[in-house]
Amino acid sequence: MNDNDRLKELAAQLRQPDGAMGIEVADMMHESNIGMTRHAIDRLDIADHDHILELGHGNGKHLPYLLRQKADLTYYGLEISKTMSREAGKMNQAFVERKQALFQLYDGVHVPFADHYINRIFTVNTIYFWKEPERLLSELYRVLKPGGKLNITFAQQSFMQKLSFTQYGFTLYDNEGITELLKKTPFCIADTATQMEDIKSKSGEEVTREFTTVSLEK
Numbered sequence: 001m002n003d004n005d006r007l008k009e010l011a012a013q014l015r016q017p018d019g020a021m022g023i024e025v026a027d028m029m030h031e032s033n034i035g036m037t038r039h040a041i042d043r044l045d046i047a048d049h050d051h052i053l054e055l056g057h058g059n060g061k062h063l064p065y066l067l068r069q070k071a072d073l074t075y076y077g078l079e080i081s082k083t084m085s086r087e088a089g090k091m092n093q094a095f096v097e098r099k100q101a102l103f104q105l106y107d108g109v110h111v112p113f114a115d116h117y118i119n120r121i122f123t124v125n126t127i128y129f130w131k132e133p134e135r136l137l138s139e140l141y142r143v144l145k146p147g148g149k150l151n152i153t154f155a156q157q158s159f160m161q162k163l164s165f166t167q168y169g170f171t172l173y174d175n176e177g178i179t180e181l182l183k184k185t186p187f188c189i190a191d192t193a194t195q196m197e198d199i200k201s202k203s204g205e206e207v208t209r210e211f212t213t214v215s216l217e218k
Contacts, residue, residue, distance in 0.1 A: 011168035015129045017058070022083045026059040033125055035197045036211050037062045040122040040153040043193060043213050046070050050119040053078065053111075053143070056126035057103070060088030067100060076118070077103045078111070108132075111139040118143045122151040127178075128160070128170040137185045144218045150187065154178070156194075156210040178214060187216035 012018075013025040041062075046052065048071045057063075057077040067073050075095070079085040085103050095101035106112055109132050121140055130136050140150055157172040166172060173181075175192060182189060194212045 007165045008168045011165045011170065014165070015169060016081045018081060018083050022081065023059070023087060026084060026087065029058055029125075030061045032199050033058075034062060035195075035199070036153050036155070036213075037124050038065060039193070039195060039211070039213050040124050040151045041066050041069065043191070043215055044120045044122055044149060044151055046073065046120055048072055050074075051076065051117060053113070053118045053121045055121070055123040056080075057088055058084055060084075060091045060101075060103070063088075063092050063095060063101060067095060073100065075101045076113070077101065078106045079103065080106065080108045109135055109139065111136075111143050113143040115142055116145045119145055119148050120150075121148070122153070124153040125155065127152055127154050127173060128166070130171070133181055134184050137182070137187065141186050141218060146218055148218050149190070150216040150218075151213050152178070152216070153211060153213040156212060159207075159209050159211075175212060178212075182214070182216065187218065189214060190217045191215040 013022050017026045046069045050070065051074045052066065053076045055078050057079060060077060063075060067075060077088055082105060085105050089096055089103045092101050104112065108130065121144060144150060154173055157174040157177065160166050160170065160172045192212060192214050194210060196208055196210050198206060199209050200206060
């Protein structure tokens with residue numbers, strides 16, 4: 001396998017982890033993305049009894065952090081990856097058995113919940129892969145309760161374009177680009193918070209990543 005093929009394979013696994021390699025990639029993603037994930041969760045303003053939805057939860061190792069934020073929370077995780085849905089269920093079996101967590105597959109566009117059912121939604125490092133961004137955002141608006149919040153956390157285009165694998169199937173955003181997308185939706189942008197962090201890259205180097213959480217309200 002040449003270098004281009006390896007990069008394509010990595011990009012495909014980052015989009016939709018699959019099989020044994022997908023499990024390895026998901027562990028790597030959890031380690032490198034935990035700062036971004038906590039940033040998204042911390043800015044959700046979670047209240048007791050909230051129903052919280054996450055798109056693209058990966059292996060779900062961050063779930064204990066989320067569920068200890070407030071009392072009596074219910075978490076719903078949606079994935080396009082069968083491997084990740086299965087792994088997250090195994091990692092969080094106790095939460096699943098207590099009906100605190102439910103994991104299910106979806107097609108990346110249609111959100112399988114009733115209108116006004118969810119209090120809070122978050123997603124980390126998935127927006128690059130959205131097939132139909134406006135349609136998905138419309139679905140998220142539909143299922144969110146009035147006064148609800150959606151946090152979208154993403155690494156800035158200036159950082160992402162330095163990574164060789166992002167040339168294969170990634171749509172990159174900066175603040176201007178995501179604002180233009182969100183103008184096409186009914187959401188109101190409530191807040192934008194940007195942070196820098198030092199992480200280990202997929203190739204093992206220490207790099208500084210700039211990332212942003214955009215908070216939207218209904």
